[in-house]
Amino acid sequence: MSFQVAIVQMDIAFGNPEANFQYVKDRFQQAESNKPDVILLPELWSTGYDLTRLDKIADPDGEKTVDFISQLAKKYQVNVVAGSIAKATDKGVSNTMLVINRDGELVKEYSKAHLFRLMSEEKFLIEGNGDGLFQLDGELCAGVICYDIRFPEWIRTHMLDDTKVLFVVAEWPKPRIDHWRALLISRAIENQCYVVACNRVGSDPNNEFGGHSIIVGPWGQIVAEAQDEEMILTGEIDFAEVDKVRKTIPIFTDRRTELYKL
Numbered sequence: 420m421s422f423q424v425a426i427v428q429m430d431i432a433f434g435n436p437e438a439n440f441q442y443v444k445d446r447f448q449q450a451e452s453n454k455p456d457v458i459l460l461p462e463l464w465s466t467g468y469d470l471t472r473l474d475k476i477a478d479p480d481g482e483k484t485v486d487f488i489s490q491l492a493k494k495y496q497v498n499v500v501a502g503s504i505a506k507a508t509d510k511g512v513s514n515t516m517l518v519i520n521r522d523g524e525l526v527k528e529y530s531k532a533h534l535f536r537l538m539s540e541e542k543f544l545i546e547g548n549g550d551g552l553f554q555l556d557g558e559l560c561a562g563v564i565c566y567d568i569r570f571p572e573w574i575r576t577h578m579l580d581d582t583k584v585l586f587v588v589a590e591w592p593k594p595r596i597d598h599w600r601a602l603l604i605s606r607a608i609e610n611q612c613y614v615v616a617c618n619r620v621g622s623d624p625n626n627e628f629g630g631h632s633i634i635v636g637p638w639g640q641i642v643a644e645a646q647d648e649e650m651i652l653t654g655e656i657d658f659a660e661v662d663k664v665r666k667t668i669p670i671f672t673d674r675r676t677e678l679y680k681l
């Protein structure tokens with residue numbers, strides 16, 4: 420089993436969902452030539468970090484976005500890890516990943532578990548309390564959001580049931596892009612999994628973002644990597660590779676959980 424993936428590395432129109440919806444619609448059409456199995460979008464792709472206006476621009480219960488992505492998923496027969504959106508709920512606004520399958524069904528919502536204080540997320544967003552596990556085409560996958568990758572114990576939690584791919588969606592600032600790369604490569608090596616990660620490019624009033632969307636293999640090899648301009652990054656992930664690496668160095672069998680303070 421393998422997946423052809425397409426990562427939409429985009430600039431985001433600040434606080435302008437309509438412009439971002441149109442941009443994404445055009446990218447689905449562009450990506451079609453590669454016949455992707457999965458399309459990945461970045462974090463908060465419809466609004467950007469326009470946190471002070473979330474009361475006006477967050478999508479109530481995510482309904483409009485689910486409907487929009489669901490139509491594209493069906494039209495192009497593609498699974499979509501639809502980045503994350505600002506989702507307005509009764510309890511506040513969450514930073515929520517939407518996963519929609521080829522039939523247009525919403526198969527997972529994951530809300531960012533670790534809010535990033537350096538960008539004041541905790542003042543405007545509510546944190547999630549659930550995991551990011553889901554199935555696509557019968558394969559168990561995991562999805563997390565940006566700052567979550569700094570928590571190896573959270574990623575390991577997702578990998579214990581033979582999960583073979585970790586999807587990461589982000590708005591990761593340029594000054595720490597070396598952390599982004601190092602963390603993603605480390606998460607791939609230590610969990611012997613594919614890491615498929617989408618970052619945005621461009622800037623907003625507060626930050627410049629670094630791109631470098633990337634596909635890392637279970638041996639830590641770079642399968643594909645973008646620079647810092649808008650593009651669709653494509654590559655293939657082969658689940659048999661994961662089994663091979665896990666057989667060669669069986670870290671999941673060799674763990675000494677009785678020694679760990681987790």
Ligand SMILES: O=C(O)CCC(=O)C(=O)O
Nearest residue numbers: 535565566590591592595
């Ligand atoms: O951890 C970092 O340096 C960046 C995290 C971030 O930008 C985010 O979670 O939105």
